Amino acid sequence: MSAAPASSKDLDALKKWLHDVNNRVGVILTTAELLQLETLSPQADARRRAIEDKAVEVRDLLREISTHYFS
Numbered sequence: 069m070s071a072a073p074a075s076s077k078d079l080d081a082l083k084k085w086l087h088d089v090n091n092r093v094g095v096i097l098t099t100a101e102l103l104q105l106e107t108l109s110p111q112a113d114a115r116r117r118a119i120e121d122k123a124v125e126v127r128d129l130l131r132e133i134s135t136h137y138f139s
Contacts, residue, residue, distance in 0.1 A: 074137075082137060090130050096123040 074082070100120035108116060 079137060083134075086130055086134050090127065093123050093127045093130065097127070 097120060100116050100123065103116045
């Protein structure tokens with residue numbers, strides 16, 4: 069079963085959703101960076117780094133999706 073081609077309306081919605089999710093990822097990354105300024109326990113700093121690493125992965129996936137559909 070093949071999917072129908074995406075309509076312009078579908079692509080506009082996808083572009084908006086990608087943008088909105090990317091904005092939220094930016095907030096997560098900014099918060100993780102601000103936490104670098106605080107004195108954290110080694111365990112808390114490891115958690116901060118994990119959050120930052122995963123947020124970067126999500127940002128990269130969003131870029132790949134955007135490139136696939138809009139470049």
